[in-house]
Amino acid sequence: xxxxxxxxxxxxxxxxxxxxxxxxxxxxxxxxxxxxxxxxxxxxxxxxxxxxxxxxxxxxxxxxxxxxxxxxxxxxxxxxxxxxxxxxxxxxxxxxxxxxxxxxxxxxxxxxxxxxxxxxxxxxxxxxxxxxxxxxxxxxxxxxxxxxxxxxxxxxxxxxxxxxxxxxxxxxxxxxxxxxxxxxxxxxxxxxxxxxxxxxxxxxxxxxxxxxxxxxxxxxxxxxxxxxxxxxxxxxxxxxxxxxxxxxxxxxxxxxxxxxxxxxxxxxxxxxxxxxxxxxxxxxx
Amino acid sequence: xxxxxxxxxxxxxxxxxxxxxxxxxxxxxxxxxxxxxxxxxxxxxxxxxxxxxxxxxxxxxxxxxxxxxxxxxxxxxxxxxxxxxxxxxxxxxxxxxxxxxxxxxxxxxxxxxxxxxxxxxxxxxxxxxxxxxxxxxxxxxxxxxxxxxxxxxxxxxxxxxxxxxxxxxxxxxxxxxxxxxxxxxxxxxxxxxxxxxxxxxxxxxxxxxxxxxxxxxxxxxxxxxxxxxxxxxxxxxxxxxxxxxxxxxxxxxxxxxxxxxxxxxxxxxxxxxxxxxxxxxx
Ligand SMILES: Nc1ncnc2c1ncn2[C@@H]1O[C@H](COP(=O)(O)OP(=O)(O)OP(=O)(O)O)[C@@H](O)[C@H]1O
Ligand SMILES: Nc1ncnc2c1ncn2[C@@H]1O[C@H](COP(=O)(O)OP(=O)(O)OP(=O)(O)O)[C@@H](O)[C@H]1O
Ligand SMILES: [Mg+2]
Ligand SMILES: [Mg+2]
Numbered sequence: 001x002x003x004x005x006x007x008x009x010x011x012x013x014x015x016x017x018x019x020x021x022x023x024x025x026x027x028x029x030x031x032x033x034x035x036x037x038x039x040x041x042x043x044x045x046x047x048x049x050x051x052x053x054x055x056x057x058x059x060x061x062x063x064x065x066x067x068x069x070x071x072x073x074x075x076x077x078x079x080x081x082x083x084x085x086x087x088x089x090x091x092x093x094x095x096x097x098x099x100x101x102x103x104x105x106x107x108x109x110x111x112x113x114x115x116x117x118x119x120x121x122x123x124x125x126x127x128x129x130x131x132x133x134x135x136x137x138x139x140x141x142x143x144x145x146x147x148x149x150x151x152x153x154x155x156x157x158x159x160x161x162x163x164x165x166x167x168x169x170x171x172x173x174x175x176x177x178x179x180x181x182x183x184x185x186x187x188x189x190x191x192x193x194x195x196x197x198x199x200x201x202x203x204x205x206x207x208x209x210x211x212x213x214x215x216x217x218x219x220x221x222x223x224x225x226x227x228x229x230x231x232x233x234x235x236x237x238x239x240x241x242x243x244x245x246x247x248x249x250x251x252x253x254x255x256x257x258x259x260x261x262x263x264x265x266x267x268x269x270x271x272x273x274x275x276x277x278x279x280x281x282x283x284x285x
Numbered sequence: 286x287x288x289x290x291x292x293x294x295x296x297x298x299x300x301x302x303x304x305x306x307x308x309x310x311x312x313x314x315x316x317x318x319x320x321x322x323x324x325x326x327x328x329x330x331x332x333x334x335x336x337x338x339x340x341x342x343x344x345x346x347x348x349x350x351x352x353x354x355x356x357x358x359x360x361x362x363x364x365x366x367x368x369x370x371x372x373x374x375x376x377x378x379x380x381x382x383x384x385x386x387x388x389x390x391x392x393x394x395x396x397x398x399x400x401x402x403x404x405x406x407x408x409x410x411x412x413x414x415x416x417x418x419x420x421x422x423x424x425x426x427x428x429x430x431x432x433x434x435x436x437x438x439x440x441x442x443x444x445x446x447x448x449x450x451x452x453x454x455x456x457x458x459x460x461x462x463x464x465x466x467x468x469x470x471x472x473x474x475x476x477x478x479x480x481x482x483x484x485x486x487x488x489x490x491x492x493x494x495x496x497x498x499x500x501x502x503x504x505x506x507x508x509x510x511x512x513x514x515x516x517x518x519x520x521x522x523x524x525x526x527x528x529x530x531x532x533x534x535x536x537x538x539x540x541x542x543x544x545x546x547x548x549x550x551x552x553x554x555x556x557x558x559x560x561x562x563x564x565x566x567x
Pocket of ligand 3: 054431
């Protein structure tokens with residue numbers, strides 16, 4: 001069952017001057033077609049300005065297609081009557097947490113979403129607790145979100161989305177501002193939501209390490225999909241990725257370099273354990 | 286050039302229920318030409334610390350000296366200080382405000398009182414340095430993608446040609462190539478001009494690759510201050526405070542555990558490659 005379906009999606013930003021005359025057009029999405037199945041963990045990579053955020057904003061109907069169609073759980077996002085349901089089913093975590101935190105107290109902020117959905121009070125508090133624990137921010141529940149540092153705020157916004165119990169969560173560089181530990185915690189939380197709750201995950205990131213557990217990766221370039229495949233397939237194409245301004249995880253890169261130096265190591269190594277094993281074969285001859 | 290922080294304390298909202306001591310007795314000397322990495326868990330006080338370097342925040346205790354002069358003396362020229370110590374904010378949106386990208390980058394050098402030609406030459410050069418194409422020059426900075434905004438914010442500070450460049454997580458949101466390009470540019474500029482660079486970062490890999498000295502913050506205090514290799518040797522303590530060693534260090538440790546006789550004290554891919562080739566006899 002497809003939770004997200006985009007068909008021939010084109011999106012143009014129209015820039016206007018003060019008088020409203022058209023100054024220029026940027027074609028940010030150029031005939032994008034893709035499907036995401038319910039329960040998938042999908043990653044989107046791509047250079048700055050390749051269209052990732054623009055695509056993400058189509059999933060919860062912040063932007064509508066200039067051409068083509070996007071369906072979320074079978075509902076056309078350009079139809080106004082679907083808006084409410086789509087926004088509830090597809091939660092979104094943006095790049096900058098400042099723009100999404102509204103509450104005066106952390107737990108209040110996280111409770112806003114479920115409260116708006118009419119969830120009973122007792123359950124709201126359960127959801128707030130579970131979400132804050134999932135991102136390691138429970139001890140800050142009484143703090144004011146405005147006073148938190150960048151990384152802490154980002155974790156609160158993720159908790160806010162989790163508390164809505166959506167079918168699908170789109171995370172637009174959720175870990176860009178986090179320390180290594182926070183990054184691990186968030187990715188762990190996201191994977192658990194995917195594994196245990198079967199929530200569909202769409203993760204946009206510039207950290208290659210974060211997506212090795214995805215089951216599908218799309219690589220964007222100038223508004224188009226340039227590559228798609230499993231992480232292993234994608235990360236086996238080191239030189240192509242570099243040409244697209246991307247990279248591979250450090251362990252993959254090291255393996256690739258060793259292979260270039262003549263060691264018999266396969267492409268597409270994704271974890272430390274795999275490299276240890278491959279080098280074990282090399283050392284034993 | 287030198288910056289000295291002498292027993293600096295900073296308390297947010299002192300005297301209210303929200304009082305928070307973000308810096309506790311921080312003493313540091315920053316020398317001319319150094320390339321320093323400032324790391325620490327989220328909320329450890331990095332942004333608070335760097336906003337003290339150009340006088341934006343005033344310590345609630347202790348003193349800060351720039352070239353031996355206390356920057357909070359009444360006679361001290363703060364405006365001059367801000368042009369010498371350039372700060373790129375953690376959130377580029379806090380820095381962008383002009384109607385188009387080019388004017389935005391011109392703002393800093395214009396404020397220095399330079400003539401128009403020089404201002405524009407500097408702005409042009411800075412935008413090229415950060416990889417912004419001409420087609421974006423006359424667009425609103427708010428109509429750019431996340432990574433593009435960050436590049437413009439960095440260009441705005443580079444155009445001032447500061448003696449000390451402070452970058453608060455400059456590579457967050459940049460694509461991998463852009464991250465390398467910007468850090469290479471900055472490392473190159475530093476070589477060329479002798480500028481001092483302070484890089485706040487959550488990427489242990491970037492820090493290991495570029496800087497000569499790492500300062501680790503933990504809950505408002507300096508925890509370590511040493512060369513990268515020595516700091517990352519404390520990886521277990523770093524993990525306890527939300528950080529980590531570069532991934533390469535963990536790979537080397539796993540290899541050693543598997544019986545391969547390798548040095549585990551390495552932090553970059555290049556070093557690791559050499560060492561592994563040596564160990565397997567190639
Ligand atoms: N509000 C806007 N008005 C006009 N053009 C825009 C606007 N937002 C984005 N663009 C342009 O659309 C293109 C795609 O931008 P988008 O934000 O989708 O990129 P992205 O892949 O998310 O990049 P990043 O990795 O930097 O976040 C870019 O060329 C960008 O300059
Ligand atoms: N305006 C403020 N009022 C009260 N407390 C604040 C304020 N700004 C920051 N703090 C607190 O001060 C501490 C240090 O914040 P700071 O922004 O310096 O951390 P940081 O190390 O830069 O974190 P990050 O890696 O997330 O950017 C945090 O605990 C934060 O909650
Ligand atoms: Mg984006
Ligand atoms: Mg900060």
